[in-house]
Amino acid sequence: MLKNYLKIALRTLAQSKVYSVINITGLSIGLAAAMLIMLYTKDEVSYDGFHANNPNIYRITFKSVTPGGVLENTSAITGYLPGPKFSAGTPEIEAFTRYRQHRNDVKLGDQVLSQDVYQADRDFFRIFSFPLLSGNPLTALVQPRSVVISEEMAEKHFGTVNALGKTMLFKDSFDEHAAFEPFVVTGVAAKCPQNSSIQFDFLQPLPVPESQMQGEAWFNSSLNTFVKLTPGANSQAVSATMNRIYQSDARDAAKAVAEKYGLVNKRYYGLQPFTAIHLDSQLNAENGLMNGSKPLFSYVLSGIALFILLIACINFVNLTVARSLKRAKEIGVRKVVGGGRYQLAAQFLGESFVLCFAAFVLAVLLVESVLPTFNQLANKALAISYLFDWQLIAGYIALFVLTALLAGFYPAVVLSGYDPVKTLYSRFNFSGRNYLQKTLVVVQFALASFLIIVTLTMRSQFNFLTNMELGYDDQNLVSIEKQNLTRAEARLLTDELLKSQSITAVTPKNGGQWGTMARVNAGTDMEFSYETVGYNYLSVLQIPLLQGRTFSETLASDSTKAVLVNEAFVKKAGWKNPVGQEVDFWYNPGEKYTVVGVVKDYHFQSLTSNIRPQLFTMKPGNPFGKVFIRIQPGMESASLAHIGKTFRKLFPLVPYSYQFVDEANLKSYESEAKWKQIMLFGAILTIFISSIGLFGLATLAAERRMKEIGIRKVLGASIAGIVALLSTDFVRLVALSFVLSFPAAYYAMQKWLENYPYKVEISVWIFLSASGLSLLIALCTVSFQSVRTALMNPVKSLRRE
Template identity: 50%
Template sequence: MIRNYMKIAWRNLARNKGFSLINIAGLSIGLTCCMLIVLYTKDEVSFDRFEENKDQLYRVKVTISDEKESRTIGSTNAIHGPTFKQEIPEIEAIVRTQSSTFVVKKNNELINQPILFADPNFFEVFTMPLLSGSPGTVLADIHSIVLTEQTAQKYFNTTEVVGRTLDLKIGDNFQAFTVSGVARNCPENSSVQFDAVLPFTFQESMGWTDNEWLGFYMNTFVLLNKNANYQAVVPKINQVFASKSAFEISKIKDFNQKFYFDLQPFLQVHMDSELSEVRNGLGHGSSPIYSYILSGIALFILLIACINFVNLTVARSLKRAREIGVRKVVGSLRRQLVIQFLGESFLVAFIAFVLAIALAQFVLPTFNELANKQLALSYLLDIDLISAYLGLFLFTGFLAGFYPALVLSGFSPAQTLYNRVRFTSRNYLTRGLVVFQFALSVGLVIGTFAIYAQFEFLTNKDLGYNDENLMSFSLGRGGAGRQVLDVVKQELENTAGIEAVAAFNGNYNGTGAKIDGGRTLDFGYIGVDDNFLPTLQIPLEYGRNFSRDFPSDPIQSVIVNEAFVKEAGWKDPIGKEVNFEWKNQKLQVIGVIRDYHYASLKEKIKPLLLTQDPNYGLGKIFVKVAPDDIPATIRTIEKIFRKHVPLLPFEYAFEDITNAKRYEKEGKWKQVITLAAILSIFVSCIGLFGLATFNAESRVKEVGIRKVMGASMVRIVTLLSTDFIKLVLISIIIAIPVSYYAIGLWLNDFPYRIEISGWYFVMAALLAVSIATLTVGFQSVKAALMNPVKSLRSE
């Protein structure tokens, strides 16, 4: 019996090749999207689950609050972890991690190498398998270093490197570090990422660590014993901090900050959108919103494809009416007919499923690039994933075939054999499904226009300074950079192809000071030279720039931005005092610059203060390069750099490229949403084509009569198309308010954003109506051109 069902199903598919192809294509596109998103979601939820201590491992985080704001960070200081372990018996172990970069000498080549400082028990607490070396001893010696396979190959072309040495630049000299172990490359689904690990005890021996209780600049992880309740440990951590930090806090006048320490389960680190900053050994941070959006898009497209299957199957039902009538007359039960039609649905779903696997493999590299992943269909070998895909296959086949099976199996034998089956245009379910799927498609198109507009705004907005052909590089930290700064600047200024040269300290550190008799104002704080403003072409709104004509500027004067003036509430800022109590300095404002975006446009411009404090070393150079021959100018700059800074690699960046990279995520989402909109429109039009076919076939005799009575082709096409255009217009009316609300929510995350334009909705509506008209019009013209003799000869 089953064999007979499948044989009939196959014959029916072969007989209606066009409709079968449309059905299979639509379902395979929807299934492909779902497969890729299932892979993506599986990768997201699998992060860090290989860690043996995952259920006992936590990251220390702290919430800092005052009268104005409250913020949570995942950072601590060097003293926090060891003290917590000493004072709290439930803490079995602690691991501190901190990122840094060292110059490594490889033969005569200098390479900047990212290094992770970690406590000696790092490889015991975290599941990072070693190819060589013992987890408990690889970081025991302060001059030992552990490399990953990739890093070992990079420097030695082999992984058999235990006992060999690597020269790292410490201060102005190179020191040899002995390779004590080689670790496997960090898994892609691991939050912990590193290339090389040095013992944390080394930087402690160098005096590089800060043991103040109010400092926060590294990660601290705690391993609790198996019987500990982390919620009971949190109050103890806060008690220890309160008692240990009391003396330090008492020395700060008018201190008004509050601190609350907490423990974050390690399995929550990857998907924590609040603490999205990834550094100090953590990487690949994500947000659950991405999984939600991608899953929603995939389900929408699959749902649209299933709706198409329903519409096309019902549209073809009239041609199978006599078959159903004959089957019922000779004794077929409705249950058997339902099984037959569901069997046809599952056959289509199976073919689409196989095609979707091939299509998913084909587009996977592109998807990986968009999603910033390294996914592979080998994940399918996972039993849970196989079960998920099997469930997806069964769900798709049942969803697509259940309603048509019920409708077709319910035909009356008498009506079908006498050709009296009628599906009138009052098929509200079918029409409602078309409205629903087009509303989804129009919503995605509107979203695409909005995302495009916001992305163009982010990448083309005036930043308040000119980043075109603006090159930057570092002279390094410490005394060496300061000693060569003036010499390097002078040589660059005398070089052809260079229009301007400036120096600054390379940071936008946050600090605070008193204004207007005692009120504290928080702001960014950078050191600059006299040429900084003209080189970046940042205009002054009031006052003057720093100048060598005023020798007292470095110790008496500062420049602030408009945001600083606004926050301070000053109407006449020139001459106002900024009191740095912590360094016993009162400085006067000599100028106000226009606000410029020194950070991403996803961050609001904050108060900023520029200083020439001689204690604030300037180690970064800005060079305005003439556009004539940029490569030759870069080579000249590199020669000057190597002449004066021989122990550092020459690494440079152009500000316009750096700024563009800040919006790579938005750029990728623009591509994802655009692709989703195109697919949804395409698949929706397949459904509309099916409904138009159904309508034309059910009204074929009406069309014939109208033609015999003299109706023109234009009138017939209009008659057949009007109802469908109405459906599309209804879908547009539904999509507009929903899209407007969703776009508004998305734009709220951007402090600098576009205004939602009515053109997005007009363009999306015109596009939807145009595509729908072409889709329906094709079938309507085909019906209008049919010979009325053929359609009426049976009457």
């Protein structure tokens, strides 16, 4: 019996090659999308799950609460004290390790490279499961000047993974007085798994300054602290013990800090499971931890995959039912000779399984071919080998069976219920029976138009972010970095760079983003971004000055007594006449400044953040870390050559790199660019598969009205009139889909845009464009079948009765 069903299924599919190809293609695309998202989701939820000590690994966190009981922030960046203090006083804590990211210069012969170097306590390998190819994990981080390197770095620097005992030269990038020191390789680690929040090529013992072990260090934050609890330990009870230790140990320090700086926020410590870090939107992966994500990404991608797979199943139903008219007599004959309804249903389900199996095989090939592109879009490193994980295989089998049942159940029930007398006399029709198909087409195009609107909105927001005026000119602007750049070095570098006609201006600035607080209005503490700049910073970046004056190179007092502030600073301080106001850094005795000018707000961070209050100073004690260089348009090659030559001549032991500021700004929107592409691909696939479904329904309508069309042609109906007759119903269906998609898309995009302080308005043209595109695709799809039917010889259609 099964062999007979299989043979008939294969023959039927072979006889209807176009139908089979369309159905297999649609299903394979839907299955491939589902497989890719299953890979993505499995990778997301499996992050950091490979450590043998899970679920007993936690990260120490804390909440900062004002004396009035208002929660200010929650953070996982702690100081040096919590690890050893909590470990010593909490029996359930078996081990702890502090972990942070640092920057070192690495010297290889005459070449100097700047590398991310990570630092941790000796129990790092006792807590985490990072196997060493060579070296003892218990002692690898014991000696001060030791380093564990990855197998990739061992191959790169020594030409072999057998690097144990070899020496590397490191220098602290942030210490201008530091010299290169030898570090002995005490371990070579296997490559970190791609689904690990910890990724390191160089791991050194964490140096612990004596000052960071004093009481006031409780209120410093610079690193991650991880603990391993005893099996079965209650994390809430451990947190309670930690807080008792903190309150007892930090009591005197809190009083001293309060006397020195004012009121001190209360802290409440807690524990975060290590496996929860990757998908935690609030306490995310930072300060040495990599690849933090959000559950929203998995939800959105899963929704797109579900849309595509659902539309593919809908297509299967539509095409199968549409094609069933050609098999009506076969069904009638089978029933007359004794074929039962259950046997016919089994046959059609068998055909569904055969077709789904072919689609499943094609889907695996599609996944393998598009995986590199998907990895690029999703910022992953997934491999086809992940498909053979037993959990995924079980998921794919379940997906295959579910898809085959969903796609084949309705056609099997409908086709097996045909009246044999009507089918044998060719009097069978679908009158009153195509409501489900029409409903499915409405759902298809509702999903398609929804994705079109989402894609257009994301594209519009991305263009807005990348084309919005920033308040300064980032074109033809190059930045280079040199940590702890002194005033004398900055002057020398500027003089040397300006010797080239390809360079028009140079100005230094502090490296990174600094923040601090000061007192305004003789009593109000205020936080702001703190910028140390050269006297010509505003003119080089072309930032407008609204009030007062800018810094002067000839006024020595500007370095010690004058500051500039931006509009956001003035607004937050509540000043009506900002020039002449005083800013008091009360924690540094005698450090008071006078505001001499107000700078127009400019976007010194990406447009995903509001403009913060900003203060500019030329304080001599603050080092520079970055230099902006304005170059002549069209002279990029000459400029970069001169910059590189000059930098290497002045700082031969400092790594050199440059970047164009406009390119760096654009790079800050990589996430938005990738989501725009993902949604575009999802919309294209959805539209393509929806068009196939509409083609199936058009075929059904043409088959059902074949005799009517023949009579109309005999009576003189034109081809255009017949095409319009056949197309009108489908245009109405597509138009009806907009009633469902427009409100849902508007709500979804409003929620998404709430994440951006600077955003576009959802305009009417986006909905008009989506509706116009959907209607155009529908008309093109339906017109093809309608024209083909209208051109048929009416004699053939009338002889069918």
